[in-house]
Amino acid sequence: xxxxxxxxxxxxxxxxxxxxxxxxxxxxxxxxxxxxxxxxxxxxxxxxxxxxxxxxxxxxxxxxxxxxxxxxxxxxxxxxxxxxxxxxxxxxxxxxxxxxxxxxxxxxxxxxxxxxxxxxxxxxxxxxxxxxxxxxxxxxxxxxxxxxxxxxxxxxxxxxxxxxxxxxx
Ligand code: FEO
Numbered sequence: 001x002x003x004x005x006x007x008x009x010x011x012x013x014x015x016x017x018x019x020x021x022x023x024x025x026x027x028x029x030x031x032x033x034x035x036x037x038x039x040x041x042x043x044x045x046x047x048x049x050x051x052x053x054x055x056x057x058x059x060x061x062x063x064x065x066x067x068x069x070x071x072x073x074x075x076x077x078x079x080x081x082x083x084x085x086x087x088x089x090x091x092x093x094x095x096x097x098x099x100x101x102x103x104x105x106x107x108x109x110x111x112x113x114x115x116x117x118x119x120x121x122x123x124x125x126x127x128x129x130x131x132x133x134x135x136x137x138x139x140x141x142x143x144x145x146x147x148x149x150x151x152x153x154x155x156x157x158x159x160x161x162x163x164x165x166x167x168x169x
Contacts, residue, residue: 005107009107017054019074026078028043056169084138105120
């Protein structure tokens with residue numbers, strides 16, 4: 001039984017995942033404008049990943065016999081205008097998403113929804129990975145500082161990132 005409370009909580013998280021997609025698309029645009037194609041590519045992969053996260057939940061709600069309800073997606077606002085400040089924002093955002101996933105797990109626990117708990121395990125693990133990746137990149141960017149040559153080398157490295165469709169659940 002997929003409760004009304006569970007359905008509402010999942011729909012809220014679908015919105016949060018699609019907001020993440022939109023936020024990272026705004027960041028891709030930032031780097032496209034600066035002709036840092038590797039960073040833009042890194043964010044393009046983020047965009048696709050967030051879309052997959054949102055669709056994973058969308059499909060799950062449907063699979064459980066629930067109703068998908070899409071809400072408006074907020075306008076993304078970038079905090080700062082350099083790679084370090086944007087990656088600080090990404091880390092802060094991923095930490096917020098982690099707390100939202102944890103809150104969703106709390107709802108599933110309160111509703112005694114074992115199936116949802118098992119499904120959400122994937123998202124919990126994914127958040128650990130997401131935060132770790134961003135923390136690593138942020139540390140590298142802080143080391144780079146004002147070194148433009150090193151920044152271009154990192155840009156080249158980030159150009160190699162490819163999207164691998166996740167198997168969710
Ligand atoms: Fe869907 Fe980046 O968490």
